[in-house]
Amino acid sequence: xxxxxxxxxxxxxxxxxxxxxxxxxxxxxxxxxxxxxxxxxxxxxxxxxxxxxxxxxxxxxxxxxxxxxxxxxxxxxxxxxxxxxxxxxxxxxxxxxxxxxxxxxxxxxxxxxxxxxxxxxxxxxxxxxxxxxxxxxxxxxxxxxxxxxxxxxxxxxxxxxxxxxxxxxxxxxxxxxxxxxxxxxxxxxxxxxxxxxxxxxxxxxxxxxxxxxxxxxxxxxxxxxxxxxxxxxxxxxxxxxxxxxxxxxxxxxxxxxxxxxxxxxxxxxxxxxxxxxxxxxxxxxxxxxxxxxxxxxxxxxxxxxxxxxxxxxxxxxxxxxxxxxxxxxxxxxxxxxxxxxxxxxxxxxxxxxxxxxxxxxxxxxxxxxxxxxxxxxxxxxxxxxxxxxxxxxxxxxxxxxxxxxxxxxxxxxxxxxxxxxxxxxxxxxxxxxxxxxxxxxxxxxxxxxxxxxxxxxxxxxxxxxxxxxxxxxxxxxxxxxxxxxxxxxxxxxxxxxxxxxxxxxxxxxxxxxxxxxxxxxxxxxxxxxxxxxxxxxxxxxxxxxxxxxxxxxxxxxxxxxxxxxxxxxxxxxxxxxxxxxxxxxxxxxxxxxxxxxxxxxxxxxxxxxxxxxxxxxxxxxxxxxxxxxxxxxxxxxxxxxxxxxxxxxxxxxxxxxxxxxxxxxxxxxxxxxxxxxxxxxxxxxxxxxxxxxxxxxxxxxxxxxxxxxxxxxxxxxxxxxxxxxxxxxxxxxxxxxxxxxxx
Amino acid sequence: xxxxxxxxxxxxxxxxxxxxxxxxxxxxxxxxxxxxxxxxxxxxxxxxxxxxxxxxxxxxxxxxxx
Numbered sequence: 001x002x003x004x005x006x007x008x009x010x011x012x013x014x015x016x017x018x019x020x021x022x023x024x025x026x027x028x029x030x031x032x033x034x035x036x037x038x039x040x041x042x043x044x045x046x047x048x049x050x051x052x053x054x055x056x057x058x059x060x061x062x063x064x065x066x067x068x069x070x071x072x073x074x075x076x077x078x079x080x081x082x083x084x085x086x087x088x089x090x091x092x093x094x095x096x097x098x099x100x101x102x103x104x105x106x107x108x109x110x111x112x113x114x115x116x117x118x119x120x121x122x123x124x125x126x127x128x129x130x131x132x133x134x135x136x137x138x139x140x141x142x143x144x145x146x147x148x149x150x151x152x153x154x155x156x157x158x159x160x161x162x163x164x165x166x167x168x169x170x171x172x173x174x175x176x177x178x179x180x181x182x183x184x185x186x187x188x189x190x191x192x193x194x195x196x197x198x199x200x201x202x203x204x205x206x207x208x209x210x211x212x213x214x215x216x217x218x219x220x221x222x223x224x225x226x227x228x229x230x231x232x233x234x235x236x237x238x239x240x241x242x243x244x245x246x247x248x249x250x251x252x253x254x255x256x257x258x259x260x261x262x263x264x265x266x267x268x269x270x271x272x273x274x275x276x277x278x279x280x281x282x283x284x285x286x287x288x289x290x291x292x293x294x295x296x297x298x299x300x301x302x303x304x305x306x307x308x309x310x311x312x313x314x315x316x317x318x319x320x321x322x323x324x325x326x327x328x329x330x331x332x333x334x335x336x337x338x339x340x341x342x343x344x345x346x347x348x349x350x351x352x353x354x355x356x357x358x359x360x361x362x363x364x365x366x367x368x369x370x371x372x373x374x375x376x377x378x379x380x381x382x383x384x385x386x387x388x389x390x391x392x393x394x395x396x397x398x399x400x401x402x403x404x405x406x407x408x409x410x411x412x413x414x415x416x417x418x419x420x421x422x423x424x425x426x427x428x429x430x431x432x433x434x435x436x437x438x439x440x441x442x443x444x445x446x447x448x449x450x451x452x453x454x455x456x457x458x459x460x461x462x463x464x465x466x467x468x469x470x471x472x473x474x475x476x477x478x479x480x481x482x483x484x485x486x487x488x489x490x491x492x493x494x495x496x497x498x499x500x501x502x503x504x505x506x507x508x509x510x511x512x513x514x515x516x517x518x519x520x521x522x523x524x525x526x527x528x529x530x531x532x533x534x535x536x537x538x539x540x541x542x543x544x545x546x547x548x549x550x551x552x553x554x555x556x557x558x559x560x561x562x563x564x565x566x567x568x569x570x571x572x573x574x575x576x577x578x579x580x581x582x583x584x585x586x587x588x589x590x591x592x593x594x595x596x597x598x599x600x601x602x603x604x605x606x607x608x609x610x611x612x613x614x615x616x617x618x619x620x621x622x623x624x625x626x627x628x629x630x631x632x633x634x635x636x637x638x639x640x641x642x643x644x645x646x647x648x649x650x651x652x653x654x655x656x657x658x659x660x661x662x663x664x665x666x667x668x669x670x671x672x673x674x675x676x677x678x679x680x681x682x683x684x685x686x687x688x689x690x691x692x693x694x695x696x697x698x699x700x701x702x703x704x705x706x707x708x709x710x711x712x713x714x715x716x717x718x719x720x721x722x723x724x725x726x727x728x729x730x731x732x733x734x735x736x737x738x739x740x741x742x743x
Numbered sequence: 744x745x746x747x748x749x750x751x752x753x754x755x756x757x758x759x760x761x762x763x764x765x766x767x768x769x770x771x772x773x774x775x776x777x778x779x780x781x782x783x784x785x786x787x788x789x790x791x792x793x794x795x796x797x798x799x800x801x802x803x804x805x806x807x808x809x
Contacts, residue, residue, distance in 0.1 A: 041799075045789035046766065056799045168759055181798075246744070328756050547770040551763045554756050620801035 001489050001542065009033035014489030015042070015546040017476040018055045019121045019469045021611040022147070023184055024478065025050040026486045026547060029058070029470045034493040036062050036470040044546070049189045052182040053624070054611065058470065060620050062492065066681070067451055068465035069495040078441060079690060081458045088497045091462050092504075096511035098445045098461075102418040108135030109359045110415050112404050114429075115422040115501070116142050116612075117394050121488075122467075122474050124526050125343030126505040126518065127422065128397070132352040133514045137360035137371060138416065140401040141394055142429050142612065144369065145604075146300050148395020149713055150312050151481070152369035155377055156573050157316040159384055159563020161392040162331035163482045164295035165552070166190035169329040171200045171291035175226055175315070176301030176719075178209040182608035187297065200291060202284050204229060206602075206668035207631075217284045220668055222275040223600050224720035227307040227587050229281070230314035232270030234262045236285035237321065243289070244323030251557065252320060254572025254584070261584045273587070289322050293329025304604055305719045309368055309712035310585035313573070317585070320569040326555050333556055334483035335385050339534035339548065342480045344391040346530075348517070359414070361407050362400020365706055366714025367579055369398050376575045377563060384563040393479045400714040401430045402704040408439035417442075422449040422501050423466065425613040427456040427690070428677050431716040433699040434655060449504055452617060455679055455693035464504065467494040473538060475527055483550035487542055502526060581712050590717050597722030599636070599672040601652060603698035604718045606676060613677030613697075619738075626739035627731065628659040628696045631673040637663045640725050645743065647731050650674065652723040655700035658732055660743070661725075672723060674698045682736040695732045 001014040009032050016029040016039070026047055030038040039058040041051040061067075071091040076082030102110055111134065113127055131139055141148060151161035166172070172191055179188035191211070195201055203215040204226070212218040221229055237243050238259055248255050271278045288294050296319060302311045324330035336342050349371075363370035374396045378388035391397055408416045419426075419440065427436050440446060440459045448457035449464045457463045471494035476486045494500075499507070502523055509518045520526040527538035536544065561567030565574050577583035593600055609615065609625040616622055630648060642648060646661045650672070659674070667673070677699075680692035694700055701723065702708075702716050709716055731740060744752070768774075768781035 044769065045785050046769070051799060053799050053801070057801050060801060167762075168755070328752065328759055543772060545767070545770045545772055547767075549763050549767055549770075551760050552756075 001491070006032075012491045014491040015487045016469055016491065017121075017474065017486050017488035018058065020054045020058060020061065020615070021183070023186055024476050024486065025052075025055055025186060027051055027055055029491045031470065031491040036492040039470070050186045052185045052608070054182065054609070054615070054621065057618060057620050058468075061615065061618050062468045062470055064452070064618065066453070066617055067495075068453060068463060068498075070465065070497050072463040074461045079459045081684060081688075083463070088464070088499065091464060092507050092511060095445070095447055095462055096508055099418055099508075100512060102444055103134065106415050106417055109138060109356060111136045111418045111420075112138040112140065112399070112408065112416050113420045113422070114140045114401070114424045114426045116424040117479065121469060121476065122472055122523055123422070123501040123505070124530070125346035125391075126502055128347035128349070128391075129517060130505045130509055130514070132348045133509070133517050134512075135352065135356045137352060137357055138399045138404055139397075140399050140404050142424060143393055143395045144398050144401055144713075145430070145715065145718075146303050147298055148393045148398065149308065149369050149715060150298055150303055150395070151392040152374060152396045153309055153312040153713065154316050155374070155390065155392070155396065155563070156368070156570070156575050157313055157564070158320065158325065158333070158569045159377060159380055160333040160335065160390070161481060162319070162325065162333050164297045164331050165293070165329050166194050166295065169194055169199055169293050169295045171202070171288055171294035173202045173204070173288055173294065173296045174211050174215075175204050175296065175299040177297060177299035178205065178211050180210045180608070183606055200287055202287060206671050207664075207673070208666035217280065217287060219276045219280055219284055222273070222720070223602050223671060224305050224307070224590050224717060225274045226302050226305065227311040227314055227585060228265065228270050228273045229276065230311065230318060230585075231262055231265035231587070232267055232274070232281045233285040233288065233318060234258070234314070234321070235265055235267060235270070236282050237289045238262055240286070242286065243321040247323045248321055251562070252569040252571050253566050254570060255321075257584055258317065258571045261586070265587075288318070293327060294322065294324050295329070295331055300604065300606075301719060304715060304717070306590045306710055306717040307586075307588055308710040308715040310587065313585045317571050320571070325569070326557060328554060332483070332552060334550065335556065336387065336390070336480055337477055337483060337485065337550055339531065340475065340477050340485055341530040341533065342477070343394070344389045344480065345387060347389065347391060349389045349391075349397060360399050361416075362403030362714050365403070366400050366709065366712060368712040369395055370400065371397050373575055373579060376565070376578065380563045380565055380567070384560045390480065390563070393481050402432070402709065402714055402716070405430070405432070405436050405439040409435060409442055418445040419443050420447045420449070421456055421460070422504070425454040425456045425677070427459070427693055428613045428679060428697045428699045431699060431702040431704040431718070432654065433694065433697055435704070436699070449499075449501060452681070454613065455690040458690055465495050465498040467498050467500045472500050473523055473527060473542075475531065475538065475541065483552070485548045487546045489542060576712065588711075590720060591722055593670065593722045597652065597724045598670065599632075599723045599725065600670055600720040601650065601672050601674060601701060601723035602719050603674045603701055604676045605631075605673045610677065613679065616679060617681035622739060623742060626742045627735065628675050628678040629662040630659045630725065631662050631664050631667055632725070633667040633669040633671070634663050634665060635669045636672070637661065640727070642725065642727055647728050648725045649728050650701065650723055650725055652701045652721060654703045657696050657698065657700050658728060659696050660731070671720075672725065674701065680735060683734040688734065692732060692734065
């Protein structure tokens with residue numbers, strides 16, 4: 001980090017890892033006299049394209065007038081948005097006392113936490129550590145719908161969550177994923193580089209996405225049928241002998257059973273369900289299987305379907321049978337970074353008793369990413385990776401969010417009465433928002449740790465101001481997913497009464513008599529501890545390098561096998577079998593469109609201007625996307641009498657929301673895309689309800705009763721549930737007129 | 744996989760490992776002779792032009808808590 005002086009004051013320039021979205025680009029940040037003034041691309045040749053306009057808008061976010069700077073205590077009714085300012089010390093004293101009261105009355109399992117490590121970054125596993133020491137298994141996160149659950153399901157098949165070797169691959173398969181210049185930017189750049197090096201790109205997407213426009217093959221799949229296409233590919237690969245026979249023979253179990261299951265999906269059936277012509281299924285399967293190397297990168301689309309577990313397992317199976325696991329240009333099983341103590345170890349899962357683990361909500365019906373299933377991998381994980389708990393992308397020991405909200409609302413199977421939310425706008429982040437509201441209204445204590453007031457924070461008893469990435473030191477390790485360490489340096493000062501999430505848990509632990517488990521007084525001490533295997537302190541690391549990549553090791557499984565009970569890739573999952581589920585992937589049909597509900601509604605769509613439910617108050621970003629839009633095909637618009645720019649109401653059997661209509665030829669007829677996470681920060685004050693949280697939020701639309709969920713994980717079907725549109729007179733009242741003028 | 748293919752694969756893997764080690768040298772903040780050489784080579788291949796992209800710009804001044 002360099003510090004100079006100019007006419008305005010002390011200028012500091014540092015390496016930072018951006019946390020405005022989940023991708024973690026390393027950038028450069030500048031501050032003057034402790035205030036961040038600029039965030040720009042990194043000057044390293046390999047990193048300088050890894051930046052989007054959300055990242056360069058960081059100073060607008062970090063210095064925003066509405067940023068929370070002082071702890072707030074509720075003075076009105078819950079959700080009334082009336083507050084008094086109190087000190088951080090007072091807030092923490094009261095929170096500790098009230099949390100202890102809940103635990104004394106209902107037991108530690110009555111305490112639940114929802115958080116997003118993407119936003120808060122510096123928790124260092126200490127939320128789980130705190131909960132494990134106290135005795136609560138009820139930690140939930142948005143990663144249950146996005147990457148974390150994929151990690152947990154991948155582990156069932158081969159014990160780890162692999163990362164694609166984009167730099168050497170010859171074929172990239174994108175299942176609905178659409179990395180572009182301002183969303184998932186580094187992946188976009190790596191795909192472009194792979195393509196420039198001759199790699200083929202196959203895109204599977206109902207619409208003509210940015211990636212689809214330039215793909216070698218584009219398969220316009222009917223949304224929510226990814227698993228069936230994978231069966232179609234396996235059909236071609238097995239019948240034409242395109243699989244890696246040596247690998248299948250030596251390193252997999254269950255190939256014969258898989259073959260039988262695949263035979264249930266002849267290409268005519270696959271064509272009928274997916275809507276993809278048979279010859280294209282065959283051509284794409286051959287392209288994937290015969291490439292010298294190939295990757296199927298993680299995709300948020302497969303994470304959120306009724307067949308999510310089967311579809312994710314089928315991706316894993318395709319990687320394995322085509323011989324693309326842990327090879328050059330394939331998908332790397334990196335393991336724990338030997339230079340950095342992983343969050344998995346800091347979380348202290350071994351301290352949570354079996355009795356408390358058994359109480360984890362949702363593990364009875366949907367165990368895949370809960371302790372119940374993941375503990376079955378403990379011995380194998382220890383054998384292969386040296387430590388039994390591998391919490392990759394934070395997603396491997398979670399409670400089921402829908403089950404937690406049901407318990408919060410109804411007390412069934414037991415009461416949950418204290419709820420903490422950190423860097424997570426919970427109300428809008430999971431399905432069935434109406435239930436989540438009831439759940440939150442039924443709490444004795446809610447604490448929100450945030451950088452802006454959100455609809456969820458408005459429901460809290462205490463709102464604590466958090467810090468942002470330019471205001472703290474960190475070493476990012478992608479939660480053990482990728483194999484590099486990236487430096488992030490503090491260049492600006494956080495609010496005086498603000499805290500990092502680590503500091504929050506540390507201060508709470510010391511007030512609740514478990515301070516001995518939190519021996520590191522500062523974030524830098526935590527970082528020194530985590531870096532200790534490298535022989536460096538944080539200070540030393542920050543002087544030596546801004547990034548360090550692990551040298552790849554190929555076919556690492558030859559040493560100790562795969563991290564599964566059999567030591568092999570389990571095409572037939574022994575764990576799913578033992579848990580009473582189908583040990584092979586399968587297909588379950590989702591509710592279909594009807595005359596009443598003619599659309600396949602596809603929610604969770606990411607807009608370039610925002611990450612999840614954030615940034616709607618940041619004008620430089622909001623101006624790029626002033627209002628939410630429903631994307632539909634011209635044929636559907638004509639049938640429903642809708643024109644581009646009309647406002648419409650989207651109704652499903654669960655709820656209704658409003659947005660502007662955007663008609664696009666690129667859409668597949670019958671499909672309707674809904675952006676994720678919309679609310680209106682400008683709607684505050686008397687008569688406003690939770691900043692319009694129920695007007696346009698996609699979380700209102702999707703049901704989450706057990707029968708609506710993926711069996712193994714309890715994942716909702718966000719990708720293609722029935723809905724209908726009708727024109728309305730205009731936008732909801734209260735939208736910032738400046739935004740409407742931009743339309 | 745025949746002998747020739749195995750040989751070619753091993754060669755490619757060795758090259759990939761070497762490239763990672765070279766990349767690590769380019770990430771150095773206190774470059775020594777070999778690090779500087781690696782940076783020079785990388786710059787030659789990847790170019791040194793800054794990322795000048797008007798799409799990344801935002802209007803309006805950036806002041807503290809405007």
